[in-house]
Amino acid sequence: MRQAGLRRAKRSDLLGLPVEVAPRLLGGIVHTVVEGAGVSVRLTEVEAYHGQGTGDIVDPGSHARMGRTARNATMWGEPGHLYVYLSHGIHSCVNVVCGPEGVAGGVLLRAGEIVEGKDAAAQRRWGALAPGRSTARPDRDLARGPGRLGEAIGLRYPLDNGIDAVTGDPWHGAEARLWLRDEPLTDIATGPRVGVAGAAGTDAFPWRFWIPGDPTVSPFRWGRGAGPIVLN
DNA sequence: AGTAAGATCCAC
DNA sequence: TGGATCTTACTT
Numbered sequence: 551m552r553q554a555g556l557r558r559a560k561r562s563d564l565l566g567l568p569v570e571v572a573p574r575l576l577g578g579i580v581h582t583v584v585e586g587a588g589v590s591v592r593l594t595e596v597e598a599y600h601g602q603g604t605g606d607i608v609d610p611g612s613h614a615r616m617g618r619t620a621r622n623a624t625m626w627g628e629p630g631h632l633y634v635y636l637s638h639g640i641h642s643c644v645n646v647v648c649g650p651e652g653v654a655g656g657v658l659l660r661a662g663e664i665v666e667g668k669d670a671a672a673q674r675r676w677g678a679l680a681p682g683r684s685t686a687r688p689d690r691d692l693a694r695g696p697g698r699l700g701e702a703i704g705l706r707y708p709l710d711n712g713i714d715a716v717t718g719d720p721w722h723g724a725e726a727r728l729w730l731r732d733e734p735l736t737d738i739a740t741g742p743r744v745g746v747a748g749a750a751g752t753d754a755f756p757w758r759f760w761i762p763g764d765p766t767v768s769p770f771r772w773g774r775g776a777g778p779i780v781l782n
Numbered sequence: 783a784g785t786a787a788g789a790t791c792c793a794c
Numbered sequence: 795t796g797g798a799t800c801t802t803a804c805t806t
Contacts, residue, residue, distance in 0.1 A: 635801090636799095636801060636802095637788070638799070639800030640791075783805100786804085787804105788800105790798105793795105794796090
């Protein structure tokens with residue numbers, strides 16, 4: 551795969567704080583080959599997550615906020631690997647690990663546009679079109695949301711957790727490669743993270759980054775039971 | 783050992 | 795708006 555204006559990510563590209571790395575991933579591409587099917591997604595929405603000891607303040611919305619555990623171990627490892635976790639018992643969500651080894655951090659891939667392998671992605675997402683469903687789902691929904699993106703590119707918890715997206719080395723029969731823009735985007739929107747409880751999901755942590763106006767960006771919804779925090 | 787909540791999605 | 799579905803982490 552060769553894309554104009556893009557280059558393969560180097561591990562050093564991902565050494566910084568997640569909140570600094572996240573916007574540089576926008577417009578980049580994650581390419582996977584899983585069970586023989588290649589799919590590429592152009593990233594349009596991401597979120598930064600730190601950890602205990604990462605940056606000036608602890609990120610209360612991070613899986614790594616309490617320190618290293620078996621679950622979040624990948625977040626503490628070498629940058630450029632993918633931290634894949636199970637959300638709500640159903641969805642495999644994907645992060646690009648960043649920060650130096652020994653420091654927790656990652657960027658959640660929240661949404662993107664499938665630019666290669668749409669048929670394979672649609673098969674994974676929806677299978678054969680269900681009888682009685684007359685209209686095909688729009689391409690924009692293939693990877694519009696972190697659970698949908700993970701399913702579209704075929705990465706699964708726990709099998710693919712830890713796969714290296716810098717080298718692209720095979721990992722349990724799958725491969726993943728990360729491409730970055732030669733020139734990072736400059737027109738980027740930021741705001742509070744989606745589905746994150748408490749102060750971590752407010753403007754106190756404007757760590758969601760997206761490409762303004764892109765139709766594949768997920769719709770913003772306040773977390774369940776939460777609402778906008780109105781300051782006096 | 784029991785339980786509550788979770789970086790979500792979909793249909794009603 | 796609520797149910798699915800299961801892992802993790804915290805409580806007893």
